Each structure stands twice: as structure tokens, then as C-alpha cells.
Amino acid sequence: MEKSVFLKLFGELPVFSFAYLIGIFLLFYPLLDVMHLTYAQVIQPITASGLNTQISSPVNLPGGGVQHNITGGTRSGGGANLFHSFGEFGVPTNNIANFLNDSALPTTNILSRVTGGNPSNILGTIQTQGFGNANLFLMNPAGIVFGPNASLNVGGSTHFTTADYLQLNDGVQFTAMPSAQDALLSVAPVAAFGFLGSNPPDLSAGSSAAILVESLDVLNGNPVSLVGRDATADGTSVPGVVVTEGVLRNPGGSVKVVSVGEQQVPEVQQVSVNVETLNLQGRNVQGVNVQNPVQLGGILLSAGGTIDASGEVGGSIVIRGGQLVIDSGGILSNNNGPGEGTVAGNPQALGSPQTAIDIETESLVIQNGGSIVAGTYTSSNGGDVRLKASENLQIRDGGYILTFTEENGNAGNIEVDAGHVQLSESEALLGDREGISSQTDFYEPFWEEVDPPLPLIGNAGNIRLHAQRVEMLGFSRIFSLTFTDGNTGNIDVTVEGGNLVLDGANGGMPQIITSQSSPISRGVPGDINLTVGGGNVILNDGGSIFSTNFGTGGTGIEGGIQITADNLEIRGESGGGPSLISVDNLSSQKTGGINITLSGNLNMRDSTQINVISRTDADANDLNITAKDIFITGKGGLIATKSTQEGRGGNLNIQAENFTMTGQNQINARAEGTGDAGNINVSVENLILSNGAAVTAESISNSVDAGNAGDIQLTAVDTILINKATVTTEAAQASGGNIKLNANVRIQLVDSTISSSVQGDAKTGGGNINLDPDFI
Numbered sequence: 001m002e003k004s005v006f007l008k009l010f011g012e013l014p015v016f017s018f019a020y021l022i023g024i025f026l027l028f029y030p031l032l033d034v035m036h037l038t039y040a041q042v043i044q045p046i047t048a049s050g051l052n053t054q055i056s057s058p059v060n061l062p063g064g065g066v067q068h069n070i071t072g073g074t075r076s077g078g079g080a081n082l083f084h085s086f087g088e089f090g091v092p093t094n095n096i097a098n099f100l101n102d103s104a105l106p107t108t109n110i111l112s113r114v115t116g117g118n119p120s121n122i123l124g125t126i127q128t129q130g131f132g133n134a135n136l137f138l139m140n141p142a143g144i145v146f147g148p149n150a151s152l153n154v155g156g157s158t159h160f161t162t163a164d165y166l167q168l169n170d171g172v173q174f175t176a177m178p179s180a181q182d183a184l185l186s187v188a189p190v191a192a193f194g195f196l197g198s199n200p201p202d203l204s205a206g207s208s209a210a211i212l213v214e215s216l217d218v219l220n221g222n223p224v225s226l227v228g229r230d231a232t233a234d235g236t237s238v239p240g241v242v243v244t245e246g247v248l249r250n251p252g253g254s255v256k257v258v259s260v261g262e263q264q265v266p267e268v269q270q271v272s273v274n275v276e277t278l279n280l281q282g283r284n285v286q287g288v289n290v291q292n293p294v295q296l297g298g299i300l301l302s303a304g305g306t307i308d309a310s311g312e313v314g315g316s317i318v319i320r321g322g323q324l325v326i327d328s329g330g331i332l333s334n335n336n337g338p339g340e341g342t343v344a345g346n347p348q349a350l351g352s353p354q355t356a357i358d359i360e361t362e363s364l365v366i367q368n369g370g371s372i373v374a375g376t377y378t379s380s381n382g383g384d385v386r387l388k389a390s391e392n393l394q395i396r397d398g399g400y401i402l403t404f405t406e407e408n409g410n411a412g413n414i415e416v417d418a419g420h421v422q423l424s425e426s427e428a429l430l431g432d433r434e435g436i437s438s439q440t441d442f443y444e445p446f447w448e449e450v451d452p453p454l455p456l457i458g459n460a461g462n463i464r465l466h467a468q469r470v471e472m473l474g475f476s477r478i479f480s481l482t483f484t485d486g487n488t489g490n491i492d493v494t495v496e497g498g499n500l501v502l503d504g505a506n507g508g509m510p511q512i513i514t515s516q517s518s519p520i521s522r523g524v525p526g527d528i529n530l531t532v533g534g535g536n537v538i539l540n541d542g543g544s545i546f547s548t549n550f551g552t553g554g555t556g557i558e559g560g561i562q563i564t565a566d567n568l569e570i571r572g573e574s575g576g577g578p579s580l581i582s583v584d585n586l587s588s589q590k591t592g593g594i595n596i597t598l599s600g601n602l603n604m605r606d607s608t609q610i611n612v613i614s615r616t617d618a619d620a621n622d623l624n625i626t627a628k629d630i631f632i633t634g635k636g637g638l639i640a641t642k643s644t645q646e647g648r649g650g651n652l653n654i655q656a657e658n659f660t661m662t663g664q665n666q667i668n669a670r671a672e673g674t675g676d677a678g679n680i681n682v683s684v685e686n687l688i689l690s691n692g693a694a695v696t697a698e699s700i701s702n703s704v705d706a707g708n709a710g711d712i713q714l715t716a717v718d719t720i721l722i723n724k725a726t727v728t729t730e731a732a733q734a735s736g737g738n739i740k741l742n743a744n745v746r747i748q749l750v751d752s753t754i755s756s757s758v759q760g761d762a763k764t765g766g767g768n769i770n771l772d773p774d775f776i
Contacts (some may be wrong), residue, residue: 018699042089046070050087050178053112054528057416065094065124069568071102072271073110073652080108082134083174087116089122089140093149101130111137111166113176119204120145122216123218134224137190139163141176144201144230146216148246153178157254158274162201162210162231162240163193169274192281193227193258194646199742199749200262207233208242210259213305219312223254227273230262230297237262240321241299243305243329252311259321261295261582268292278320295467296322298361301329301370309356310334314374314383324361326370326399333357335409337378356383356412362651364389364418365397374403374742378460382412384461389418389547393467395435395476398422403438403457405486413461413489421467423476425508434476436614438463440486460491462526467537469498472543474508481515483522488514490526499535500565502543504579509542514559515549525549525559527592532565536600539570539579539608544583549591560592560621567600568627572607574686580609585618585647595623602627602656602664607635617646620678622653629658630684632693637665641678643707649678651710661683661725671699671707679710679737685717687743689725689752699731709737712769716743723750731765738767749769 005508024325032491046055046068054072054439063354068091074083084099089112094415104425110131114120120140128136135156138144144160146624152158166453169290170188173181203210218224219557222255228240240259258278260271267290268282271626301307306329309315314333332358356374364387366372376382382403387393393416395401401437423435437460460480470493472478480488491514494764502510515722525547530537539545549558551588571578593612596602602625604610614620623641632639643649652669659682663668671677678698709729714720719742729737736756741747758766 005774016123026679032387033239037691039678042143043090043092043123044116044118045115046089046091047087048177049085049087049115051083051182052584053084053086060112064733065096067096067098068099068559068630069098070101073104074185074326076185076187078105080106081185081187082107082110084110084114085178086114088118089114089120089138091122091126093123095124097124097126099131099136100129104130107131108137109137111174111190113674114137114140114142114552114602115177116140117142117206119145121145121147122150123147123150123525124466124617125151125153126158127444128155131155135159135229137161137164137166139176141201143207143209144211144212148215150215151217151219152224153219154222157225159225159227159229160772161193162229163227163273164196164736165194166190166504167192167194187208190275192274192770195229195260195271197267198264198266198642200237201229203231203238205234207231207238207299209238209240211240211241212242213246213248216248218250218253221251221253221315223256224250224257226256227258228297228302229260231263236501242300242302243307244301245298245303245305247306247308248310250315251309252313253309253315254318255307255309255315256318257299257307257321257668259297260301261297261322264295265292268294278318280320281734296320298322299324300327301325301331302327303329305329308332310336313380314338314356314376316355319359319361321361321365324359324365328368328370330373331359332371333356335376335378335380335382338745352538354384355384355386360388362391364390364392365394366401367397368390371399373408374399376409376411377404377406379408381409382461382768384412385414387416390422391682392422393418393587394422396422396565397426400434401436403461405460408458409487410459410486411440411461414466416465416497418467420469421465422471422473423510424473425475427475434475434483435479436463436465437477438480438489440482440484459527460487460615461525462492464492464607464648466494467498468496470495470500472502472510473511474504474506474510476511477511479511479513479515480526485522487523488526490514490529490686492529492532495532495535497534499538500530500532501540502541502545503538503540505540509544514547525591527559528561530563530565534566536567536569537563537565539581541571541573541579543579543580546580548584548586549589550586559585561594563596565598567603568596568598568610569603571605572634578607578609578636580611582609582613584613584615584621584623586615590618590621594623596625596627600627601629601631604632604637607636609638611638611640611651613641613642614647614649614675617675619648619675620650622650622678625654626655628656630656630660631652632665635664636670637661639669640666640668642670643673643675643677645673646675648675648707649710651678652680652684655684657685659686660688662688664692666693667695669697669710670700671709672709673701674705676707677710677737680712684712685721687714687716688723689721689724689727690723691724695727699733704733706731706733708735710735712741713740714718714742718745719743720747722748722752724752726753728753728755728757736767738770740772742772
């Protein structure tokens with residue numbers, strides 16, 4: 001199966017204006033034109049600067065290319081740490097920097113520094129020979145650049161950093177510049193990367209990042225980390241790490257990227273980055289830990305710049321930064337097979353430590369086709385995606401977050417924890433590369449008929465989004481889809497303190513959707529759970545929440561929608577489209593219903609719908625609404641349950657203090673086939689229906705075995721006022737339902753109709769009408 005990263009996940013990349021970039025990217029954008037300048041100059045040769053480091057004369061290799069053997073170095077007490085010091089460290093194209101163990105002594109870590117003040121330009125290969133699985137550290141505060149054809153062939157993990165020192169586990173520092181600490185070097189393992197000073201370092205002219213990657217291939221899948229710090233060059237701020245145009249590729253391996261902020265608060269004179277956990281700690285000038293937060297730096301992926309850990313078994317990618325911008329670039333970790341292992345464990349268990357992509361930033365922007373993707377093409381499970389953006393997450397203009405499966409393995413989960421989340425899409429995109437989604441059989445068109453049915457049983461992953469505020473604008477989407485026999489995942493959105501807004505103004509149609517998309521599927525859709533504490537759910541001009549099940553099998557009752565909030569506002573088209581909340585079942589299995597629980601009000605205005613529909617022999621589930629006050633105004637509003645075939649329609653239950661419906665709006669329970677319609681139950685303190693409003697339970701089928709219309713019961717603690725409105729049950733070829741109005745104080749009818757009617761034969765009958773107030 002074709003697995004080309006760019007054909008599969010990027011295709012033709014659109015070009016959009018950079019005017020939408022957040023401030024940090026606008027700060028870095030002028031540097032994009034000079035990305036090549038650092039290594040375009042003559043690459044300095046490898047030279048020694050102490051610690052008994054020795055560089056051989058260039059060795060011409062039989063197959064072409066030149067090798068530079070690096071030997072000697074310093075061992076403290078003959079231990080497992082080997083220290084090197086270079087004046088310059090550059091590797092031209094077709095050159096190899098070969099760390100050679102001429103002593104044959106056991107080695108755990110090779111620690112090296114570059115002291116000459118020039119960046120290290122790596123266009124060739126860095127490798128180790130005779131060191132087994134020893135780890136390699138290369139430290140150069142002046143910057144590190146990986147150009148075309150750069151590669152690594154190191155037996156252990158490799159760490160590149162612009163740090164000022166490497167902190168050993170016993171407290172000794174291996175400093176980037178020669179110092180008195182050199183006499184104290186020990187056998188202790190490396191504990192942390194250390195950065196000095198509260199002001200940014202100044203890089204050489206033309207530098208565009210502290211660590212710049214245009215291409216880097218890790219040849220053996222061993223871990224690699226990039227730990228940089230924002231800096232200045234030519235008087236301009238540059239990010240700590242930039243990946244542009246090419247790919248940092250580590251098949252099945254681990255990639256870690258960290259950027260430390262250029263400026264820190266005065267109390268923070270040192271920043272320590274733990275080698276293993278990547279936890280950051282600020283310290284004062286004496287090296288004592290302080291409580292002040294550490295400022296993180298910028299990370300930019302642009303012009304197709306990609307970090308890719310895909311392999312037979314997908315690897316892991318961990319990123320820590322202040323601002324991460326993915327602009328037409330990507331972060332990928334796919335299981336390409338044929339391996340049977342699973343890097344991420346069971347992706348259906350959110351919060352598991354087995355995560356394919358793990359990102360923590362203050363601000364995350366994904367745009368212009370940029371993506372974060374974890375998937376599987378095998379029977380092994382795909383990895384989870386975990387994102388934490390303490391301030392904001394923005395996905396726009398073709399940006400997307402995706403987990404998928406094309407085989408029997410499950411797609412991974414997506415977990416997002418952010419301050420303000422904004423998804424915006426200016427135009428409808430054909431395909432599935434938009435917003436936040438988890439899918440099965442990602443690339444197979446669901447309309448393609450396959451005989452026999454596809455044997456794929458992998459499930460889509462769950463999506464969990466936690467934020468202080470969520471905005472979905474234009475054509476943006478959050479969705480879980482399956483085109484196979486697997487199930488879709490659940491979508492859980494929790495908003496604390498702010499609103500959840502789906503706004504399709506200017507012709508858009510934002511959606512939160514989970515769907516069983518293929519008629520040949522046998523799975524079930526997941527649930528949608530929206531919880532907004534201290535805020536409102538707002539659907540405007542086409543904003544929609546729906547679950548659709550086309551599958552042919554499955555067990556259990558799933559695919560429902562639950563909404564809990566202060567207020568729910570649904571506003572219809574004024575340039576967008578109708579706004580709706582819907583469960584639509586085309587499966588033979590009963591699916592979930594809709595449950596809306598509000599501490600405040602439900603407001604519906606113009607072309608709005610809340611409905612539960614069954615289109616098969618499966619019964620529809622119920623539609624339940626509980627609110628303080630309910631207002632349905634304008635025209636085209638509808639709260640409904642419906643059955644179109646043999647299945648019974650669901651009941652429609654409404655509880656509120658005050659219910660007001662005015663204008664051409666309806667509450668409706670309908671049977672269009674042989675299944676009975678559901679009942680309508682409204683229990684309030686005061687009920688007002690006016691100016692064309694209608695409450696209807698009906699059976700419209702002309703079949704001799706048509707389903708019966710449901711009952712209507714309207715109950716008010718105080719008053720029912722029906723003014724130029726209707727309450728009816730109707731049946732074409734079946735029995736009409738009963739109507740009961742009960743008010744403790746008064747029922748008032750003004751130019752209105754209450755009726756139960758049938759049009760069938762003698763076997764059918766109209767329902768009873770019961771009015772039970774103290775006063776009429």
C-alpha cells in the first residue's frame with residue numbers, strides 16, 4: 001500500500017497569506033528568506049581545542065566521500081564518559097565525522113563541545129565506530145545547522161544543543177567553553193542541559209535559528225534530541241529550533257525538541273532542561289532552584305518542514321516550547337508495517353504513558369496544510385496524540401490533527417488541553433484533512449462498493465478536548481469517522497469558564513460530528529459529550545452537532561449526544577445555514593438519543609432543529625431537554641423525533657419553568673412508516689404557544705399498516721396560553737394519539753385549534769382530548 005508521507009498527508013499544499021500568523025511567527029517570518037545563509041558560507045573543518053581531542057587527516061573512502069576520524073579525548077578516571085573539545089565542527093556534503101574508539105574502552109557517553117564561536121554546519125554524516133550503544137552529545141552555543149543530506153549513524157541516542165553546559169548527575173558541569181570545571185569531570189551520567197543568563201545569546205550574522213534543520217536522517221532509529229534557545233541574529237529574534245523544507249526523519253525512533261525562551265525574569269539566571277523528562281527548572285545565580293516560571297522559546301516548522309518518526313512501528317515525538325507554529329509542515333508518527341508490535345499500547349485508554357506525539361506549548365498554530373498525524377497501516381494500534389497549549393491552540397486554513405487506521409489496528413486517541421481553542425476554515429475542503437479527527441480506512445472512499453465487505457475491524461480513536469473557551473468558525477470540524485467494520489470514537493468536549501461557539505457566519509458550516517459512514521460497516525458511532533461549566537453553547541448560522549449511523553451491525557446503544565451547559569443558543573441562517581443538533585440512525589441497531597441539561601435557558605431562533613431520527617426498523621431513542629426557560633422564536637424552528645420505517649419514534653420530553661414558542665415553529669413527533677410515532681411530553685410552570693406555533697404528533701404513511709400517531713401531554717403548574725396556535729394529533733391510515741392539557745391555574749385558548757384526527761377506515765380512530773385546568 002502506498003505510504004508516501006507527502007502524497008498521503010500533504011498532496012498539493014495551498015499557499016495562504018501569512019497575515020494570520022500569531023505574533024511570534026510574524027516575528028520569525030522575515031527570517032525565512034535567509035534560512036540558507038548559515039551554511040552557504042564555507043564550512044569550517046573539524047579542529048580540536050583541548051581535552052586531548054585528536055582529528056585525523058582526511059581519509060578518502062573507496063566508494064567516494066571523505067572521513068574524518070575523531071580519537072583521543074579525556075576520560076575521568078578511565079571511566080565510561082569520554083569528553084571532546086572542538087574549535088570548529090563542520091561536516092561538508094559527502095563527508096563523515098567519525099567518532100572512533102581507538103582505545104576499545106567501554107563508553108557510555110561521548111560528550112563534546114564546540115568553542116570557536118561559529119555554528120556547526122552538518123551536511124554530511126556524524127557516526128560513531130567501536131562505541132557500541134554509547135550516547136553522543138554535541139554542544140555549540142553558536143548554533144547548529146543540518147543541511148541537505150545530513151545524517152546520523154550513532155550507536156546510542158544523540159543530543160544536539162546550544163546549551164552553555166551539560167549538568168552531570170553529581171553536579172559537575174561540562175561547560176561549553178573551557179573552564180575550571182574541566183578538572184572535575186566525572187563518570188556521572190548527563191542529567192540536564194543548562195542555559196545561562198537572563199538575556200538571549202547573539203548568533204553570527206545570517207543565522208535564522210539556534211538549531212536549523214533542512215534535512216536530517218537518523219539511519220538506525222536511535223533517539224535524537226534538539227535542545228535550543230531563542231537567540232538574536234542581526235538584531236532580530238530567531239527561534240530556538242526551526243525545521244524547514246526538508247524532513248527530520250527517524251523511522252520508528254524517538255525525537256525530542258525543546259526551545260528555551262530568549263529572555264527570562266531577573267530571578268532566573270540559569271535554566272535546566274532534564275535530559276530524560278524534559279522538565280525545565282529555573283535557578284538563581286548561585287544555582288539554587290527558584291519558583292519563577294521558565295520562559296519557553298519558539299519552534300517553527302515551515303515550507304514543508306516535517307518531523308517524521310514513522311516506521312515499521314511508529315516512533316515517539318516529544319516537543320516542549322513556548323510557541324509552536326506548524327505552517328505547511330507536519331509532525332508524523334505512523335505504523336507502516338509489517339510489524340505487529342504497538343508503540344502506543346492500547347490507544348483507547350486516554351492518558352496512557354504510551355503516546356506517539358506529545359506536545360506541550362503555550363501557543364500552538366497549525367495552518368496552511370500543516371498537520372499533526374499518527375496512524376497505522378497494520379494490525380498494530382496507532383499511537384495517541386497528546387497536545388497541551390496553556391494559552392491558545394489555533395487550527396486554520398487546511399491545518400489538521402488526525403489519527404487513523406487503514407487496517408485492523410485501532411486508531412489512536414487525540415487529547416487536547418488548551419486555554420483558548422480556535423478552529424477556522426475559510427472554505428469547504430474536499431476530503432478529510434481538516435480540523436481535529438480520528439478515522440478508519442482513511443483513504444478508501446466510503447461510496448465505493450466492495451463485495452465481500454471489507455474485513456477491517458480497527459476502531460477510530462476517541463477525541464477529548466478540554467479548554468477554557470472553544471470557537472469553531474467557517475467550515476471547521478471535529479469529527480470521528482469509520483468506513484469499515486470498526487467503531488467510531490467518542491468526542492468529549494469540556495469547556496470551563498467560557499463558551500463553546502460554532503459560528504458559520506459568512507457561509508460556513510462548523511460541525512462537531514461523529515458518524516458511521518459506510519453502509520457496509522458493522523460498527524457503531526461513538527457518543528458526543530459536551531460539558532460547558534460557567535458558559536454557553538452557541539450554534540450560529542450553520543453550526544451543527546450531529547451523529548449519523550449508516551452501519552449494518554453493532555451492539556449496544558451508542559451514538560448519542562449529551563449537552564450540559566448554562567445556556568444553549570441556536571440561531572439559524574443569516575448567510576450561513578440552518579443550525580442543528582441531530583442523531584440520525586440508518587442502522588439496524590438502536591442508537592443513542594439527545595439529552596440536553598441546562599441550568600439556564602434554551603434559545604432557538606430561525607431555521608434551527610433538534611431532532612432524533614430512525615430510518616430503519618430500529619427504534620429511535622428519546623429526545624430530552626431540561627432547562628430553566630425555553631424560547632423558540634422566528635421561523636423554521638423544530639424540536640422533533642421521527643421514524644421513517646418500522647422502528648418506533650422516540651419520545652420527546654421537555655421540562656422547564658417557562659416555555660414560549662411563537663411564530664412558524666414546531667414541536668413534532670412523526671411516523672412516516674409502519675413504526676409508531678413517539679409521544680410528546682412537556683412539563684413546565686407556564687406554557688405559551690402563539691402566532692402559528694404548532695405541537696403535532698402525526699402518522700403520515702398511507703400504508704394499511706401505518707404506525708400510529710403518538711400522544712401529546714402538556715402540563716403546566718400555572719398557565720397554558722395557546723394564541724393563534726395548534727395542538728394536534730393526525731393520522732392518514734392509523735390511529736391518532738391522545739391529547740391532554742393540564743394546568744393548575746388556567747388554560748386559555750385564543751383563535752387556536754386542538755384536534756385529534758384520522759383519515760383511515762373504521763379500524764382507525766381519533767384520540768381523546770382531555771383539558772384539565774381549574775379555569776378555561
